[in-house]
Amino acid sequence: MKLSQISKMVATDRRGIETVHTVEDARASAKRKLPKMIWDFIDGGADGELAIEANRSSLNEVSLRSKFLTDISNRDISMEIFGRRSRMPFILSPAGIATLAHPEGELAVAKAAEKMGAIFCVSTASGYTMEEIAEVSQERLWFQLYLWKSEEVVFSLIDRAKRAGYEALVVTVDVPVVGKRERDLTxxxxxxxxxxxxxxxxxxxxxxxxxxxxxxxxxxFSNLTGIAQGDDASSIGEYTDRELIDPTRTWDDLGLIRKRWAGPLLVKGIMTPEDSIRAVDAGADGVIVSNHGGRQMSFVPGVASVFEAIVEAVGDRAQVFLDGGVRRGEDIVKARALGATAACGGRAWYWGLAAGGQKGVERILSILSADIDRSLALIGERQFENICSTNLYR
Ligand SMILES: Cc1cc2nc3c(=O)[nH]c(=O)nc-3n(C[C@H](O)[C@H](O)[C@H](O)COP(=O)(O)O)c2cc1C
Incomplete structure (x- = not known):
């Protein structure tokens, strides 16, 4: 096939982004464009993949109450997150090596998030370096950290994030070992x-x-150049297991990170009230309730089903975020009604990126924004911030 023919095909694909009206449309487009092994890496989960389904069904079980003939003019979907207003109550969850979906990877994601006023949490395993990503965005960026074996690596990543102007540090705790992603193995x-x-x-x-x-x-893994150079033949899971994740880590390590990081510190991967209390006791300002989008284990419940118990355990000691299964703006409104400061999502933006690069991510974020706004109108509320448990059917 000639290069000109290939370019034409890519251009045709790009025009298709206007036909994306839902996150599911972007997912279908990503499936058409990506090789099966890449598609499966993004879409798949651990073991029997029940946790992916559980995230969706737990959100589906939440219903919102409508009040009609209230004045719903001048609606506002912004939200205060760690003392600063965010135009969108949605955080783009850390998802590694976005260059798998599109060559512009995280640069495109950061630009789209900036345009739409959403916070982007950059993964340790990003395809571009955290400095390159920070360079293209004036919007709020968070940095996600895994607890690698070497303390020197952990501390150098923290110091780099600080220097590059990242606002918050998100420590992911639900990877003591890498889950068994059966599709990737196949x-x-x-x-x-x-x-x-x-x-x-x-x-x-x-x-x-x-x-x-x-x-x-x-x-x-650009952030780890010189550190994570490995064996070509190893699977991502084995490679990460062997070189990068330290199984001896405990909550005391979070205390050390707390001492080194002055900004907001979040813990991602919390699924029980007990762990949420441990995280806050160790100095976390935020807790992200998450089962890693079902990518670590299959045997856990959906995030929405455990959410309120965690919110209750944390009280006003930290902000709590819901991560996993968000596919529509109404899911973000449901998260708020369950007590979340905001919701987070990974595959939604990743599929948008595969579907249309920066424009694809912008499209996803504008679909979610419009959905949130419409949902507010339909339940008779003006401000996202005011949504609370009284908006739920019990
Ligand atoms: C392709 C992909 C890569 C991911 N990489 C990371 C990562 O590097 N660090 C992390 O904490 N979570 C990672 N996650 C999990 C996301 O942060 C998030 O928890 C998950 O995507 C939420 O579920 P959702 O995809 O249904 O929104 C990844 C998710 C996907 C889909």
Missing amino acids: NGMSLPVRIRPKNALNTLRKPGWLMGLLTGPEIT
């Missing part, structure tokens, strides 16, 4: 990405993606 998904005989034909059928791979940056 597909032979690895880093660096390898086109193997079993995925070659399917990859060749996605010329737009292939061109991005050939012309874009190397797909790697």
Whole structure:
């Protein structure tokens, strides 16, 4: 196939973003554009993938009450998060190596988030370095940290995040080992990405993606260059297990991080009231209720079903965020009604990125914003901030 033909196909794909009206549309578009092994890496979860379904069904079980003939003019979907107003009550969750979906990766995501007024939480495992990402955005950025084996690596990442102007640090605690992602094992998904005989034909059928791979940056954990150089043949899971995650970590380590990081500190991956209290006792300002989008284990409940108990345990000692299964703006309103400061989501923006680069992520964020605004009108509320448990059916 000639290069001009490939460019034409990519251009046709780009025009398609106007046909995306829902997160599910973006998911379908991403599925069409990505090789199966990349699609499965994003879409899939651990083991039987029941937790992905549980996140959705727990949100589906929440119903909102409508009040009609109230004045719903001048609606406002903004929210105060750690003392500063955010135009959108949605945080783009950390999701590694966005360059897998699009060569502009996190740069496109950061620009889209800036345009739409949403906070982007950059993953430790980002495809571009945290400094490169901070360079293209004036909007609020958070940095997500894994507790790597080497304390030196952990502290150097924290110091770099501070220097680059990141506002908050998010420590992910739900990866004591990497979950078993069965689809990745079946597909032979690895880093660096390898086109193997079993995925070659399917990859060749996605010329737009292939061109991005050939012309874009190397797909790697850029923040860890020089630290995480590994064995080509290893799966991502094995590689991370072996080199990067420290199974000896305890809550005392969070105390050390608290001492080093002066800004807001959040803990991501909390699923029980007991752990939420431990996190806050260790100095966290925020708790992200999350099961890693079902990517770590299958045997956990949906986030919305455990959320209120955690909000109650935390009280006013920290802000609590809901992460997982958010596919529509109404899910974000439901999260607020359950007591969340805001909601977070990973696959929604990742699919948007695959569907249309920066424009695709902007599209997703504008769909979610419009959904939140419409939901406010439909339940008879003017301000997202005022949503609370009285908006729930009990
Ligand atoms: C492709 C992908 C990569 C991810 N990488 C990370 C990561 O590097 N760090 C992290 O804390 N969470 C990571 N997550 C989990 C997200 O932060 C978030 O918890 C999850 O996507 C929420 O579920 P949702 O996709 O249904 O919104 C990743 C998720 C996806 C889909």
